Amino acid sequence: MSASVDFRSVRWELEATDRRMLDKRMSATQAMELVHDGDHVAIGGTLYSRTPMALVFALLKTRRRHLTISRPLTCYEAELFYAAGMADRVITSWIGIGLKWGLPQIMRHYVETGQAVYEEWSHLGIGLRYKAGAMGVPFLPALTMLGSDIARTVELREVDCPYTGQRLAALPALNPDVALIHAHRSDIYGNVQVDGYRHMDVDMARAARRVIVSVEQIVSSDEIRALPTTTILPHFAVDAIVEAPFGAYPSECYGLYHADLRHFDEYVNLVKAKGPDGAREYIAEHVDQHDDFAGFLASLPPGTLDDLVAAAKRLAP
Amino acid sequence: MSRQDVTPEEIVAITASRMLADHKVVFAGVGTPLLAAALARRRQAPHLTIVLEGGIIGTRLMPGHLPISTNEMSAAHGAEMLTDVTDIFLFAQRGFFDYGFLGAAQIDKFGNINTSVIGSYAQPRVRLPGSGGANDIISLCNEVLIATVHEPRRFVEKVDFITSPGYLTGEKSREAAGLIFGRVSVVITDLALMDFEPHSRRLRLCAVQRGVSVEQVEAATGFELLMADEIGEIDPPSEDELDTYRLLRDGEAAVRRGRAS
Numbered sequence: 001m002s003a004s005v006d007f008r009s010v011r012w013e014l015e016a017t018d019r020r021m022l023d024k025r026m027s028a029t030q031a032m033e034l035v036h037d038g039d040h041v042a043i044g045g046t047l048y049s050r051t052p053m054a055l056v057f058a059l060l061k062t063r064r065r066h067l068t069i070s071r072p073l074t075c076y077e078a079e080l081f082y083a084a085g086m087a088d089r090v091i092t093s094w095i096g097i098g099l100k101w102g103l104p105q106i107m108r109h110y111v112e113t114g115q116a117v118y119e120e121w122s123h124l125g126i127g128l129r130y131k132a133g134a135m136g137v138p139f140l141p142a143l144t145m146l147g148s149d150i151a152r153t154v155e156l157r158e159v160d161c162p163y164t165g166q167r168l169a170a171l172p173a174l175n176p177d178v179a180l181i182h183a184h185r186s187d188i189y190g191n192v193q194v195d196g197y198r199h200m201d202v203d204m205a206r207a208a209r210r211v212i213v214s215v216e217q218i219v220s221s222d223e224i225r226a227l228p229t230t231t232i233l234p235h236f237a238v239d240a241i242v243e244a245p246f247g248a249y250p251s252e253c254y255g256l257y258h259a260d261l262r263h264f265d266e267y268v269n270l271v272k273a274k275g276p277d278g279a280r281e282y283i284a285e286h287v288d289q290h291d292d293f294a295g296f297l298a299s300l301p302p303g304t305l306d307d308l309v310a311a312a313k314r315l316a317p
Numbered sequence: 318m319s320r321q322d323v324t325p326e327e328i329v330a331i332t333a334s335r336m337l338a339d340h341k342v343v344f345a346g347v348g349t350p351l352l353a354a355a356l357a358r359r360r361q362a363p364h365l366t367i368v369l370e371g372g373i374i375g376t377r378l379m380p381g382h383l384p385i386s387t388n389e390m391s392a393a394h395g396a397e398m399l400t401d402v403t404d405i406f407l408f409a410q411r412g413f414f415d416y417g418f419l420g421a422a423q424i425d426k427f428g429n430i431n432t433s434v435i436g437s438y439a440q441p442r443v444r445l446p447g448s449g450g451a452n453d454i455i456s457l458c459n460e461v462l463i464a465t466v467h468e469p470r471r472f473v474e475k476v477d478f479i480t481s482p483g484y485l486t487g488e489k490s491r492e493a494a495g496l497i498f499g500r501v502s503v504v505i506t507d508l509a510l511m512d513f514e515p516h517s518r519r520l521r522l523c524a525v526q527r528g529v530s531v532e533q534v535e536a537a538t539g540f541e542l543l544m545a546d547e548i549g550e551i552d553p554p555s556e557d558e559l560d561t562y563r564l565l566r567d568g569e570a571a572v573r574r575g576r577a578s
Contacts, residue, residue, distance in 0.1 A: 127403030147494025
């Protein structure tokens, strides 16, 4: 298990941070200066829903080293970090794209050969770890993971309830150094709004020491005030705002565009044929050769994004 | 497709769907469990509430648009409530979910499930995707049903790794580990229906699918199965069950094409 950060120092550090209401807009490249070698980077969304891909691609471009990545359910971005030699450890409950794409070959390669670690917790286990971090407490008790081998391998500790004596799992707080989140909109100060699923984004961001949010659209503060129940993060909990239309592609963004399953097919075919070299080829072609994420989007087959917008109109609730 | 072409997956899903009673709440995993729950809603359980771990309460499956992930927007079709992922599992911990519904890559005689590693954890021969929500579902839902195709490589004496705890080493070991709520009630396969003998908590054969012998079930199981006093026979999928199941899975257009051919 990765050493947990002392919850007291996390609190003291936050007390001292700058909370001025400033224009926090910057490019994804600039925002990546908030990420350092050895950091624990949490990635918002779940699997291929609202993954902050514009930020993930910007991070891939930096080739930061010795990162720990955490996520609720992890999609192919984990494999890109492994293959780029950037991630020593991934903390999550699941890695893959989905049953139809088979077992994740690149994850298997790195973990089975001992080159990188997949630290497995249960889905709620991860969720409560972020929640404890977000609540400012060192752990949260729960009735999950008990008796299992996943609890044993992460050396999960237990506590006895001081009132009832009940044995409980003690999920340790997870306070990422940086959280990367993709959202529907925000104002320039970082009041962030999301439609539809919230995944674990709120707890993840509030637990993190630094928070970078990409948004489909920057709107006025008046527009934020018109829909305050959709605000998931207030400005003082956000460090950087990056405007990135289609910034979750090839993930979906709830109500706006569907996931591009064909893009996943192409990735899986590439790594099935070429292994880790295929994943590196993917990064070279889609990340490195473009100035920014907009460049990558512009390189997609014509009509790709329009089709995904149309699919979202059909399939969104 | 005709009745003769019934697949093992269809038998599993249809048999499992019959276990779900009306006016209950089911926490369904993606794939067969979700399809089985949707089928139950179209038949004996129109008021069954389907919950998915993406944070979705009350989804209504669009025929032919089975979500691949329980976190994608199409999985929320018709939902009554959307919340976050952690919150969904906390509903389970509070005791709201009557059924948890899981598949199994590898399962042992105490109902423990492995979806983590084949071989040793330190040096796995195959690193599998992991628990996802399965560990939480089996730990927290009131009653857990497991549905899978029946093969010797899946039904093993002892799983390589307990990702999701059934009855651990049997008898009272589940409760002793702190898992005081919930129970694994049945394992449903294309060959049989099994429960757990109440004292030893070992897997016990209760009924076989039509045309399947007890010997066939034993041959497809990598450990000694206990036997109920009477072994029943499960009704085969009815025409309506099959038609409805295929409609949900493939959609209206695909079903019409199938009928025409």
